[in-house]
Amino acid sequence: MRRLVLFSFIILLISCKNENSKKEQAPALNFAELLKNYSEEGLELDPMKATNAGDSRFNTEYPNVLSDEYKAKKKAYYTKYKTALAEIDASLLTETEKMSKAVLEWDCDINLEAMTFKKDLMPIDQMWSKNLDFNQYAGGSNAQPFKTVQDYKDWLTRVDAYLVWLNTAIDKMKEGMETGYVLPKSLIVKVVPQFKSLSEGNVEDHLYFSPIKNMPESFTEAEQKELTDAYTNMVQNKIMPAHKQMAEFLKVDYMAKGRASSGINETPLGDAYYKHQIKKYTTTNMTADEIHELGLREVARIRSEMEAVKAEVGFKGDLKAFFDHVRTNKDLMPFTERSQVIAFYDSIHQVMKPQIDKLFGNKPKTPFEVRRTEPFREKSAAANYNPGSLDGTRPGIFYTPIPVVEEYNLFDKEDLFLHEAIPGHHFQISLAQESTELPDFRKTLWYSAYGEGWALYTESMGKELGLYKDPYQYFGMLSSEIHRAIRLVVDTGLHAKGWTREQAIAYSLENEAEAEDSIISEIERYMANPGQALSYKIGQLKLIELRAKGEEALGDKFDIREFHNQVLETGCIPLQLLEEKINTWIKKTGN
Template identity: 80%
Template sequence: MNKLILLCTAVILFSCKNENTEKEESSQTNFSTLLKEYNEEGYELDPMMATNAGDSRFNTKFPNVLSEEYKAKKKAYYTKYKTVLTQIDTSHLTETEKMSKAVLLWDCNINLEAMTFNTDLMPLDQMWSINLYFNQYAGGTNAQPFKTVQDYKDWLVRVDAYLIWLNSAKKMMKKGMETGYVLPKSLIVKVIPQFEALAELPVEEHLYYAPIKNIPDNFTKEEIKELTEAYRSMVETKIIPAHKEMVTFLNGDYLSSGRMSSGITDTPLGSEYYAHQVKKYTTTNMAADEIHELGLKEVSRIRSEMEAVKEEVGFKGDLKAFFMHVRTNKDLMPFTERSQVIAFYDSIHQVMKPQIDKLFGNQPTTAFEVRRTEPFREKSAAANYNPGSIDGSRPGIFYTPIPEVEKYNIYDKEDLFLHEAIPGHHFQISLAQENDELPDFRKTLWYSAYGEGWALYTESMGKELGLYKDPYQYFGMLSGEMHRAVRLVVDTGLHAKGWTREQAIAYSLDNEAESEASITSEIERYMANPGQALSYKIGQLKIRELRAKSEELLGEKFDIREFHNQVLETGCIPLQLLEQKIDTWLMAGK
């Protein structure tokens, strides 16, 4: 009898175990399917994201994001997945899946919140708007492929779709003029030249004609003739006229309606929108006043370090005079050819290579290049990183504007390379794309507080990487950090404390080594996208805090390579989730 009972009990337990295992596997399968569906539908909403990821299925698509139809579809998308996520039991999910659920829920919430604000009535600006983003693909050197005849034809279709958006943008701006949703005049005058540059002949020198100059050798004569005629017609009859119309509109009615104020709270969007932007870009619940005070403290701290460098190099004069000295020192402007600038960055990389292995256990395999920023945008563009494709076929690219090579100052360029290239954006983005454990949507997700916070954190690693041996280069790092600390003050000043553009410029000039022209461009950047500038310093300070906590708690067991692995393996996530992850790792380590 006892043996029979034991046997029955074993059978029941085995059956229950199998049932639980099956439930767990089913739960994981269903969740994995959900994430794939989210990503697939996301590609349909944002086909450029698919192109960037190396997925060619949507290369002709460019939705009119300003249309009511599109906005309804977008709202339904985020609402559907938010509802489903709240019903998912996490007990059978892996740690990576639990993180994916938390990240996706945060993403749905912040996007739905963003849709409650009528930002579509101001669809253009001098730095962030869709036209500038789209134009980067037109020359044939970005993610949009130009390798086959079909690739060339796909772009023609996508251009037609883009022009529909451009026409809608003008209609929205006209409506915005009537309701108080309008850009400051100081930004409008920066937008106009960007359209003028694409409203001019000759066709052969036009950005949108550039792919024809690089037609692959394997195309037939007939194919080359057909495509050449099609691209010439596209530029002459579509692109140039559309941009001429926009130039006329911007120079006329729109400029005359432009506002003199600087902050976003002077539009109907109001303080509620700025609070949303702060949350979006810092991924925290910090208030604008709290961030402003933090910025003032950081500016004071960094100024004291700058004073020390000034004394080290023996400069006589105050810090503001030293800023001018650094800006105008011809010894820090050694180049006569643009190729020398590219070679300079390559030399920085070579110096770092022996130290990288000591600091990073996981390193990306995605190739990397340094290129000059395209001439059409380099006068108003900052240096930036363009991610490689997920399949590795396209390298990560660090773009640096070189409008006047003789004035290219190198005092802060070691610092810049760390941020925009290695181990900043290139490591962080490429490692996420190469991580097979991450679902596809997390390989292309971007949270500024994490991404820019990581990049700013890497700037402080210069000495560990064999750089900053020249005190001017170390001063460049301090200048970079000061630049981000100043952002905390001036961004909140502009959008929460009633500062004018001129006040913000003056404060920056008092505390930064940048030129007035550069600072003016930066202030106008913050005016165009409230809150984005806060992400860098907030993210950096959080990662520094987590490293210090890890060093203290783990003591001799602390491994800097493993810490960096822990931070980077998740891809971009909100800072609150990153902190929870590191705390869990620390408890396991103890």
């Protein structure tokens, strides 16, 4: 009898222990479900993100993000998950889950903060607005699929939704015109041609007609005719008139109200908005003054290195004269065909390949391509990287604008490839997307200080990767670095210190080798999106600092491949969280 009672008691203890264990595990399980729901609901809010990731469920949708209904839905989304996170006990989570919780808290906070400003009254600009993003899909060579008849019909539906947004944009800008939320005139001038180019010409030559020229041979004649008629109607009676209306509105009504000032603090958004933008793009609490002073110090440091290169090549003039020499040196502009530019980038990749294994333990499986930037945005676009799909079926693509091939200067193109392609954005983004550890929302999350900071950090690795053997190419790397240091000075100058567009252009011309047209485009870029330009240098300096800290603390135990793994395995995260992670790794490795 005693044995039976004792046995029953033991069974009861085990049962209670299992129950307690389940209770302890429940928060973690609930958290995993929370992350999944956050990702799924996020795709409904941002269906283009789903399309970019290769998820076709929302390929007909394009929400009107300017509508009150959408904004209310977005605010409720972030508020709900911010509240839910407060109920999660972090002590019961794994290390990866703890990081996800911290990242999600940051994401909710920064997005809710952004919604307190009326930036939606300035929805159009020459570089960052949604019409430019949308146009990239229209040619049929981007993430929007054009493989089946249904794919073609999906795009027609999505175009109709986009036109609703475009009409609302005009309404918002009219409201902004009455309340002081308007673009500088110098930016409006650049926007008008972007819309005008899509409002005229032959239907068959129009960007939005392009998918018809590449219809799969498997389509029947009836299907081809149906789609050709539908796309002709879409271009002729929807896209062209809508873009004509916008071009005329911008050129006449909006231009008349355009402001002469350059900085965002001259609008009702004021200093508070720029402070928010600094936090958003640097993921730090740095002030505009701190960043401005840091920029001045970095510019001075890099200029001294440039002087050394100038002496090495035997140039006798001052540094500004050397900038002009580099800008105009025809020996650095050897191309006569655009295909030669693409081949040049391919050759850089081949040189690097044997060195990659020495620096990286993990390399992405996602394929990679170099392409010319589409002509419709080529004149005002910078080189950029478009991520591949989550399943790896669509490659990562490095786009480079080549508007005039004979003027394509290659002195700074080795470091450009490192930044935009390999091991910059392609490695960082693809490895995050391919991760089996990260929750879905972190695979496509983007924090500029981390992502752009990593890409700029990789530029400094050129010699380790077998590049920069030509002093002009090394000067190109220094030029790119000083370009990002200059951004710290001019961005804060424009938006916090009352600088004019002309002052910012003059400072850049004094301190870098970029062509004047390119510098003007850059300064206007900063005017359109305050704070974004700060992220590169702030992120790069943090990564350099963390690498140096690891090398000093670990000595012979420091493994550069493992350091890069530690950085890249997290996906994009705020810099403070990355620093905490690397400090923990250094401590564990050193013990």
